[in-house]
Amino acid sequence: xxxxxxxxxxxxxxxxxxxxxxxxxxxxxxxxxxxxxxxxxxxxxxxxxxxxxxxxxxxxxxxxxxxxxxxxxxxxxxxxxxxxxxxxxxxxxxxxxxxxxxxxxxxxxxxxxxxxxxxxxxxxxxxxxxxxxxxxxxxxxxxxxxxxxxxxxxxxxxxxxxxxxxxxxxxxxxxxxxxxxxxxxxxxxxxxxxxxxxxxxxxxxxxxxxxxxxxxxxxxxxxxxxxxxxxxxxxxxxxxxxxxxxxxxxxxxxxxxxxxxxxxxxxxxxxxxxxxxxxxxxxxxxxxxxxxxxxxxxxxxxxxxxxxxxxxxxxxxxxxxxxxxxxxxxxxxxxxxxxxxxxxxxxxxxxxxxxxxxxxxxxxxxxxxxxxxxxxxxxxxxxxxxxxxxxxxxxxxxxxxxxxxxxxxxxxxxxxxxxxxxxxxxxxxxxxxxxxxxxxxxxxxxxxxxxxxxxxxxxxxxxxxxxxxxxxxxxxxxxxxxxxxxxxxxxxxxxxxxxxxxxxxxxxxxxxxxxxxxxxxxxxxxxxxxxxxxxxxxxxxxxxxxxxxxxxxxxxxxxxxxxxxxxx
Amino acid sequence: xxxxxxxxxxxxxxxxxxxxxxxxxxxxxxxxxxxxxxxxxxxxxxxxxxxxxxxxxxxxxxxxxxxxxxxxxxxxxxxxxxxxxxxxxxxxxxxxxxxxxxxxxxxxxxxxxxxxxxxxxxxxxxxxxxxxxxxxxxxxxxxxxxxxxxxxxxxxxxxxxxxxxxxxxxxxxxxxxxxxxxxxxxxxxxxxxxxxxxxxxxxxxxxxxxxxxxxxxxxxxxxxxxxxxxxxxxxxxxxxx
Ligand SMILES: Cc1cc2nc3c(=O)[nH]c(=O)nc-3n(C[C@H](O)[C@H](O)[C@H](O)COP(=O)(O)O)c2cc1C
Ligand code: SF4
Ligand code: SF4
Ligand code: FES
Numbered sequence: 064x065x066x067x068x069x070x071x072x073x074x075x076x077x078x079x080x081x082x083x084x085x086x087x088x089x090x091x092x093x094x095x096x097x098x099x100x101x102x103x104x105x106x107x108x109x110x111x112x113x114x115x116x117x118x119x120x121x122x123x124x125x126x127x128x129x130x131x132x133x134x135x136x137x138x139x140x141x142x143x144x145x146x147x148x149x150x151x152x153x154x155x156x157x158x159x160x161x162x163x164x165x166x167x168x169x170x171x172x173x174x175x176x177x178x179x180x181x182x183x184x185x186x187x188x189x190x191x192x193x194x195x196x197x198x199x200x201x202x203x204x205x206x207x208x209x210x211x212x213x214x215x216x217x218x219x220x221x222x223x224x225x226x227x228x229x230x231x232x233x234x235x236x237x238x239x240x241x242x243x244x245x246x247x248x249x250x251x252x253x254x255x256x257x258x259x260x261x262x263x264x265x266x267x268x269x270x271x272x273x274x275x276x277x278x279x280x281x282x283x284x285x286x287x288x289x290x291x292x293x294x295x296x297x298x299x300x301x302x303x304x305x306x307x308x309x310x311x312x313x314x315x316x317x318x319x320x321x322x323x324x325x326x327x328x329x330x331x332x333x334x335x336x337x338x339x340x341x342x343x344x345x346x347x348x349x350x351x352x353x354x355x356x357x358x359x360x361x362x363x364x365x366x367x368x369x370x371x372x373x374x375x376x377x378x379x380x381x382x383x384x385x386x387x388x389x390x391x392x393x394x395x396x397x398x399x400x401x402x403x404x405x406x407x408x409x410x411x412x413x414x415x416x417x418x419x420x421x422x423x424x425x426x427x428x429x430x431x432x433x434x435x436x437x438x439x440x441x442x443x444x445x446x447x448x449x450x451x452x453x454x455x456x457x458x459x460x461x462x463x464x465x466x467x468x469x470x471x472x473x474x475x476x477x478x479x480x481x482x483x484x485x486x487x488x489x490x491x492x493x494x495x496x497x498x499x500x501x502x503x504x505x506x507x508x509x510x511x512x513x514x515x516x517x518x519x520x521x522x523x524x525x526x527x528x529x530x531x532x533x534x535x536x537x538x539x540x541x542x543x544x545x546x547x548x549x550x551x552x553x554x555x556x557x558x559x560x561x562x563x564x565x566x567x568x569x570x571x572x573x574x575x576x577x578x579x580x581x582x583x584x585x586x587x588x589x590x591x592x593x594x595x596x597x598x599x600x601x602x603x604x605x606x607x608x609x610x611x612x613x614x615x616x617x618x619x620x621x622x623x624x625x626x627x628x629x630x631x
Numbered sequence: 632x633x634x635x636x637x638x639x640x641x642x643x644x645x646x647x648x649x650x651x652x653x654x655x656x657x658x659x660x661x662x663x664x665x666x667x668x669x670x671x672x673x674x675x676x677x678x679x680x681x682x683x684x685x686x687x688x689x690x691x692x693x694x695x696x697x698x699x700x701x702x703x704x705x706x707x708x709x710x711x712x713x714x715x716x717x718x719x720x721x722x723x724x725x726x727x728x729x730x731x732x733x734x735x736x737x738x739x740x741x742x743x744x745x746x747x748x749x750x751x752x753x754x755x756x757x758x759x760x761x762x763x764x765x766x767x768x769x770x771x772x773x774x775x776x777x778x779x780x781x782x783x784x785x786x787x788x789x790x791x792x793x794x795x796x797x798x799x800x801x802x803x804x805x806x807x808x809x810x811x812x813x814x815x816x817x818x819x820x821x822x823x824x825x826x827x828x829x830x831x832x833x834x835x836x837x838x839x840x841x842x843x844x845x846x847x848x849x850x851x852x853x854x855x856x857x858x859x860x861x862x863x864x865x866x867x868x869x870x871x872x
Contacts, residue, residue: 107788353803370800375676375696379737526798528781528807535722538805539756559755566718570679 067305073329077208084122086166086554089139092125093132093283093522094275095436100134101125104158108138111162121166124205127283129196131183132436139196140165151177182452183434188415190423191399192439194284200318203325206286212331214405215290219297219528220337224254227298231401235411235421240266240357240394241472241499241574243487246401249391252381253299255390261301264385266362267308267315267395269499270354271470272521276425276500277395277436281308281315284399285322289332289345294405299391304345306395307362307440310352319347321544354471354525358573359392361527373573383540394499396425403609416442420486424497430466430504431458443484446476450504454531461506465589469498471525472578474585475511494585496578511586511593518546522579533576536567538582547594553601557594561587632659637703646727652705654692664716665705666723666834667782668695669852671859675783678723680716680745683707687702691715717749724757726805728777729835736836736848742780766811768818771841772830776808779837785809785829788855792862797823828855 081087090096090105104329105125110123129137138161141147148171150161157175162474164170179185189195198205232247246508253261265288269277281288292304308316311360323345326332334342348366350356356371363385365371384390404412413421420442424447428435433455440449444467452458455461465475468485474495476483483489487497506515523537543560546552564580571577587594633648639659646655651674656663665681668674676696683694686704691712694705706712723742731737745751763776786798786809797820801810811820831851832839839848 132854355803372800375674377695523804526804528803528805529675530679531723531781532679534781534804534807535719535726539722539725542757562714562718566715570715572676572679572681572744 064452066137068520070216073204075208076207079205081208082424083119085120085143087122087124087141088166089126089141090122091127091129091135091196093128093279094126095132096135096137097141099135100154103155103300104136104138104153106547107155107158108162108166108437112597115163115167117166118129118187124199125201126198127195127200127375128192128279128437130187130192130436130438131177131434133434134436136195140171142169147179149177149179150175156262175338183436183438183455186444186448186453187439188423188441189439190412190415191280191287191396191425192284192437193403194287195279195437198284200283200285201321203286203322203329203331204283206606208407211286212290212404214402215293215297215331216228216337218294218405219339222302224298227294227336227405228254230405230444231298231411234404234412235416235419236397236400236410236412237487238394239396239400239424240392241469241496243407243497246393246397249381249393250295250298252379253389253391255302256381258389259300260386260388261299261300261464262303262305262363262385262388262390263292263295263299263301264359264366264390264392265304265306265395265398266359267306267312268314268350268357268362269309269395270352270357270525271499273429273503274372274427274470274499274501276427276437277316278312280399281306281312281426282318285318286313286326287399287402288319288395289322289326291393292335292345293332293343294401295391295393295398297341301391302342302344304343305348305366305385306345307348307356307366309350309356316347316349323347329508336348354521355527355575356572358575361573362392372529373575375572388417391569396500398462402592415499417484417486419488420497424485424500426500426502428454428502428504430502431461431506431509432456432504440485442486445482445484447481447504449485450481455503456615457504457506459506464505464507464509465511466505467503467514468497468501469496469578469581471521472496472499472574472581473498474500474581475505475514475589477589486610494581494588510548511590512548515583516541516548518582519544519579522575526579527573530570530572530576532567532570533572533579536563536576537579539563540567540580543581547597550597550599552598554598557598596603635699635701636702637699637701637705639705640707648698648699650684650699652692652697652699652703655699656683656694656705656707661707663694665695665747666741666745666780667784669784669832669834670856671790672784672787672832672855675787678719678782680719680778682712684709684712706871709712713749715750720745720749720751721754722756723780724751725758727779728758728762733845734778734836734840735843735845736778736833737846739846739848739850740836741834741852747766753782756834763808766817767841768816768823769841770818771825772817772827773779773839773841774809774817775837775839778835778866779809780835781807781809782834784834785838787819788828788832792858793826793828793857795824795826798829831855 136153138150139152228250236246237243267277355361356365358373360369361373380390423439425439465477467475519541523541526533528534541562568580634645637654642659663681666678674696676693682691684706689798766774788797789798811817824830831854
């Protein structure tokens with residue numbers, strides 16, 4: 064064994080220790096379930112276990128997110144020689160009953176169980192989330208016992224950097240931060256850059272409203288991010304890594320800090336790893352919670368202690384990054400794929416998904432569905448399969464109207480395209496984007512101009528203010544949308560809105576401004592009549608104001624016929 | 632020095648490697664509008680008025696921040712660019728309160744000149760209802776945020792030429808504004824040397840000398856460029872020594 068720890072020993076010891084217990088209770092301790100009372104559930108179970116003297120028999124683990132957040136708190140009971148039993152909606156009372164009946168007497172509480180064959184679980188393919196609900200994110204031993212850090216060890220001690228890049232390139236992994244840039248190609252650029260001060264950066268800023276894919280990975284499987292970064296560093300020659308986490312994610316920061324300490328203690332980070340001359344350290348940087356700080360140049364400015372605004376590219380970060388040295392930014396989920404790809408091989412990964420979009424994608428499934436939560440699906444799955452099978456259909460017997468992907472930078476997918484495969488190129492062809500993983504399902508009650516206004520408000524508030532088209536344009540577009548939605552918009556308003564979409568999209572400095580018009584453009588494309596129905600005749604908005612009678616009188620009676628209830 | 636050949640609005644021109652399209656265009660006798668760029672200061676590419684089309688490139692690029700390239704075919708004045716510039720300028724007017732008739736810079740204002748040049752004869756957006764408060768705390772100068780176009784020339788002149796780092800930018804979106812030091816009134820900013828370089832760099836009447844009235848602003852914008860050009864020449868001489 065080449066220096067440092069013997070991972071096999073550690074893994075073996077951990078597995079033996081775990082095998083002593085007859086039953087393991089995996090309680091979801093992730094943020095969503097915790098806010099749903101998961102702590103009380105755990106306490107209740109622990110109390111009963113203590114009362115009944117079952118401590119030698121039952122191991123209680125607070126794990127990461129099991130996915131079906133809308134049915135949390137979730138609890139899984141794993142017993143030696145039996146199938147796993149999953150419980151949903153486990154409040155403290157249910158927890159007590161499960162402990163008394165199932166843990167103490169071996170009798171599952173049938174009416175609370177949820178079949179693991181449920182399509183919500185059965186349709187998912189877990190790569191990034193493979194450890195979710197399986198391991199205790201606070202313990203490096205648990206991660207190692209599940210195969211963790213083996214990929215890093217093998218890469219560093221048996222492969223060349225070029226060999227690692229080759230695997231990543233052949234796997235077809237593309238960036239999960241929104242742009243979909245091939246990860247292997249980016250790694251190669253950094254590898255070829257000449258410098259002894261290179262850095263890799265994990266982008267955990269995750270600013271899309273409603274998205275929590277990266278938060279979950281950082282909170283519930285932090286070592287996976289570190290391992291992915293270390294492999295990237297080995298492949299590219301980077302000596303230092305930064306994880307950029309937004310300040311709104313205090314649990315992620317704590318877990319990552321703890322994970323870094325643990326990894327250093329086990330010599331999985333630090334100097335001369337695995338007895339080679341490869342050294343790598345990771346530091347956490349906390350962002351101030353601006354959406355634009357997820358943009359890579361703004362992110363680097365923020366890491367360097369400057370105001371987080373984008374700067375012109377080129378030069379790209381792999382040419383001139385942090386403090387002028389070559390740097391590479393990858394999304395957290397992109398990096399979290401890497402350990403599994405290295406362990407299971409490029410071909411295995413490339414077999415999942417489609418020709419141009421390999422592997423899986425994690426989505427934060429939200430909106431008007433029976434089941435919502437965090438899901439990981441093979442790319443190329445259709446929107447219909449996600450909605451009807453995993454999501455259990457639109458809630459409350461309503462009809463599906465559209466789904467929004469890509470958040471404020473994305474667009475909507477209407478019913479007629481519900482059979483579209485979810486991959487980078489198909490979504491682009493529809494005028495949306497894969498984005499970082501927000502997926503919001505809307506039913507017939509939702510008015511699309513409202514949706515567009517919502518996202519424009521977000522962009523307006525988050526514009527960094529550096530460049531004119533975005534700073535002023537998002538404000539003016541919001542004003543126009545607001546005028547439309549509140550019955551003050553005329554045909555000219557709509558024309559102006561479309562002009563502004565074009566001006567802002569074409570001229571903005573960074574991706575925020577360049578994509579801010581997307582929700583407007585795509586809702587206009589698919590739901591134009593909804594906008595047109597909002598229009599009032601020119602001058603009608605003046606009704607009730609001094610002098611309005613002049614404008615009103617100028618309009619013919621017929622022009623007022625359909626706008627009358629608004630101008631009343 | 633190695634050079635490249637390119638075409639700007641049909642004019643063939645040879646340009647040294649490292650020159651940007653704005654500089655090359657100027658030498659070719661083609662004027663590209665712009666507000667944030669000032670010779671001698673670093674390039675930020677923020678006003679986006681200098682966007683030009685390059686054949687074979689899908690998106691227009693800022694001339695001030697795009698290096699010349701061999702065989703580039705650049706168009707600086709297409710109907711699309713003209714329309715976009717007009718809309719951008721209209722929005723810029725509507726962001727603040729630009730009442731030229733009562734402005735010290737009138738007649739010597741780059742914004743006013745651009746409006747005339749681009750044919751902006753009305754503003755189709757609604758300006759904010761109230762004026763922002765002026766900062767008149769400095770003994771010699773004043774700052775009127777309602778006239779500021781956020782070009783950050785003052786920020787760069789102060790940091791890059793004077794080395795005082797008095798000016799900074801705070802807030803985001805429509806709330807973006809300048810701050811002196813860590814947000815104190817200008818007159819209390821200890822780093823300010825009262826050199827006035829920011830005032831001379833300002834394209835509009837946002838920074839002004841006290842005691843000047845409507846239309847009395849002197850055009851001194853070349854000051855910063857002259858100083859940096861001299862500095863660069865001097866340091867070049869140092870190197871040669
Ligand atoms: C306004 C804006 C916000 C962004 N926010 C994020 C983010 O929160 N997380 C992220 O990974 N990438 C974000 N990106 C994309 C990054 O700039 C960058 O492309 C990405 O982190 C690269 O990683 P990848 O190649 O692994 O996808 C954002 C881009 C823009 C323009
Ligand atoms: S597009 Fe918006 S966020 Fe990006 S630099 Fe311009 S103002 Fe800032
Ligand atoms: S004060 Fe003048 S120079 Fe400074 S940012 Fe405003 S307009 Fe530009
Ligand atoms: S002059 Fe080029 S972007 Fe302002």
